[in-house]
Amino acid sequence: MRKGILLVAVMVAVTLAFVGCQRGPAPDVAKKKFYTIGTGGVTGVYYPTGGAIAKIVNVKKKEYDIRLTVESTGGSVFNVNAIMAGDLEFGVVQSDRQFQAYNGYEGSEWAGKPQKDLRAIFTVHPESITLVAAVDAGINSLQDLKGKRVNIGNPGSGQRQNSIDALTAAGIDIEKDIKAEGIKASEAPGILQDGRIDAFFYTVGHPAGAIKEATSGTRKVKVIPIELPNSFYEKFSYYAPSVVPIQFYPGAANKEVAVPTFGVKATFVTSSKVDEKAVYAVTKEVFENFDTFKALHPAYSVLTKENMLEGMSAPIHDGAMKYYKEAGMK
Numbered sequence: 001m002r003k004g005i006l007l008v009a010v011m012v013a014v015t016l017a018f019v020g021c022q023r024g025p026a027p028d029v030a031k032k033k034f035y036t037i038g039t040g041g042v043t044g045v046y047y048p049t050g051g052a053i054a055k056i057v058n059v060k061k062k063e064y065d066i067r068l069t070v071e072s073t074g075g076s077v078f079n080v081n082a083i084m085a086g087d088l089e090f091g092v093v094q095s096d097r098q099f100q101a102y103n104g105y106e107g108s109e110w111a112g113k114p115q116k117d118l119r120a121i122f123t124v125h126p127e128s129i130t131l132v133a134a135v136d137a138g139i140n141s142l143q144d145l146k147g148k149r150v151n152i153g154n155p156g157s158g159q160r161q162n163s164i165d166a167l168t169a170a171g172i173d174i175e176k177d178i179k180a181e182g183i184k185a186s187e188a189p190g191i192l193q194d195g196r197i198d199a200f201f202y203t204v205g206h207p208a209g210a211i212k213e214a215t216s217g218t219r220k221v222k223v224i225p226i227e228l229p230n231s232f233y234e235k236f237s238y239y240a241p242s243v244v245p246i247q248f249y250p251g252a253a254n255k256e257v258a259v260p261t262f263g264v265k266a267t268f269v270t271s272s273k274v275d276e277k278a279v280y281a282v283t284k285e286v287f288e289n290f291d292t293f294k295a296l297h298p299a300y301s302v303l304t305k306e307n308m309l310e311g312m313s314a315p316i317h318d319g320a321m322k323y324y325k326e327a328g329m330k
Helices: 003-025 027-031 046-058 076-085 095-104 157-168 187-195 211-213 228-233 276-288 288-293 318-326
Strands: 032-038 066-071 089-096 117-135 149-151 180-181 199-204 222-224 239-242 259-271
Touching: 032 046, 032 076, 046 066, 046 089, 046 259, 046 276, 046 288, 066 276, 076 089, 076 095, 076 117, 076 259, 089 095, 089 117, 089 157, 095 117, 095 157, 095 259, 117 157, 117 187, 117 211, 117 239, 117 276, 117 318, 149 187, 157 199, 157 259, 187 199, 187 211, 199 211, 276 288, 276 318
Parallel strands: 032 066, 032 089, 149 180, 149 199
Antiparallel strands: 089 259, 117 199, 117 222, 117 259, 239 259
């Protein structure tokens, strides 16, 4: 009798286990999808931008059954490539890099290999190509960089090509005329303060933690103006004149006047293969919580809903377009 009862109990347990396997995990676990946003260095504005988007959307994570996480990455080029490979779902990318990737722009990492699955969602803050130099290095212009140790940005970052474009326009060969370094922007302030480089470029929205760090050390530092001819902007249509609002950096040696330079925009991108419902949810939550989003970082102070649809060169993702049409924005 006991053996019979034991046998029945075992059979019931096996049957329940089998049914459980067939049903899969609990509904909440099975339904919820995780999406990752590729950003940049933690001292720039890309990382908090990804965090701001995730914060807004994750408030409704139960409603949409999605959750966004943020990853610090090497920057624009890395983010595009990771999204195209399916390793990331979303990313913050410079507007010039979006243009180059989608079009397979000659001279870029994607020359002859247009990334036609790249999709735009919206643009965010303006970014200025910012040249920071130690006062004791005697640098007052691009031309003064000749013979100096200059960080132009790590491979995989958008700022590296921005640096090269600026130097080339000034007639400076990065192989012959300067001692070019390829370190991450987050490391450059410390290395400048240590005396291991004389200057560094950083394409970033302001205020930026890295620039605050660089201008707050014992070695005196200033932001160098970058003034380029009209022919430069005719050649590179995705660039525009810009300024560095120097008032954000009271430790800078030249803290009285805004510094002229040139810039791009930060854009939020994805792939055509990413689920339309997820992209719709992200777009809707950012735009319908616009004032909350705008208040999350000083770099967003100039944002309007209208200018967040400017500066995109890849097609808008269907999920984002669905929201824009519903909202009467397209």
